[in-house]
Amino acid sequence: MWSAGCGKAAGPALLGLLLVLLVPDGDTSKTSEGLVTCGSVLKLLNTHHRVRLHSHDIKYGSGSGQQSVTGVEASDDANSYWRIRGGSEGGCPRGIPVRCGQAVRLTHVLTGKNLHTHHFLSPLSNNQEVSAFGEDGEGDDLDLWTVRCSGQHWEREAAVRFQHVGTSVFLSVTGEQYGSPIRGQHEVHGMPSANTHNTWKAMEGIFIKPSVEPSAGHDEL
Secondary structure (H helix, E strand, O other): OOEOOOOOOOHHHHHHHHHHHHHHOOOOOOOOOOOEOOOOOOEEEOOOOOOOEEEEEEEEOOOOEEEEEEOOOOOHHHHHHHEEEEOEOOOOOOEEEOOOOOOOEEEEEEOOEEEEEEEOOOOOOOEEEEEEEEEEEEEHHHEEEEEEEOOOOOOOOOOOOEOOEEEEEEEEEEEEEEEOOOOOOOOEEEEOOOHHHHOEEEEEHHHHEOOOOOOOEEOOO
16 A cells, blocks of 8 residues: 655645745756756656656555655656755765766655665566655665766766666666556666666756866766
8 A cells, every 4th residue: 555645745836936945046047058967956757758757745555665756747747856966975066067977866856855776676567666765855875876878977968877876776667657546657666777768868947057167078878
């Protein structure tokens, strides 16, 4: 059985307030530099299955029992926003372009929990469970994901992969869909190898302007 939290669903007004608090005036760009930067708030689209990375105050009924992470087809769901952050020791100052090969945390904006995985089986496919974990953006070392991309920096128009630092799996979707109470949402899980199911692209969001001039780099994807 799934477990729903006691918090109320957050609407567009609350999301707008949160974005204002996260991103000061005069420090945003929606159209220019083309890089994903530390501190940016964005949605992530799985390029193969066309669903956005999503979470909500509903816990898994099996496995870890932590907050569930899914994929949704809707582009306007406020529960699909994630903030790009460094590890607990920093390393991702606001406005600095995210490097290919850099470890980051993805913090769910409306619940404050971090994208997380561990050695539990996912409910539908029996791959590795992906959850949202922590409080107010603070969790543990299993919240770290390495950005795998081509070139030196994560480009907003490019496909990237997220490889978990602690267990080496890739953030993936393979098409399984849940029933009630989250009918139609897709399972998100970890897979051991890079393939077409684990490429993602930055979509809607608020992007902090790069504070340094990026330089050319190497291929790593």
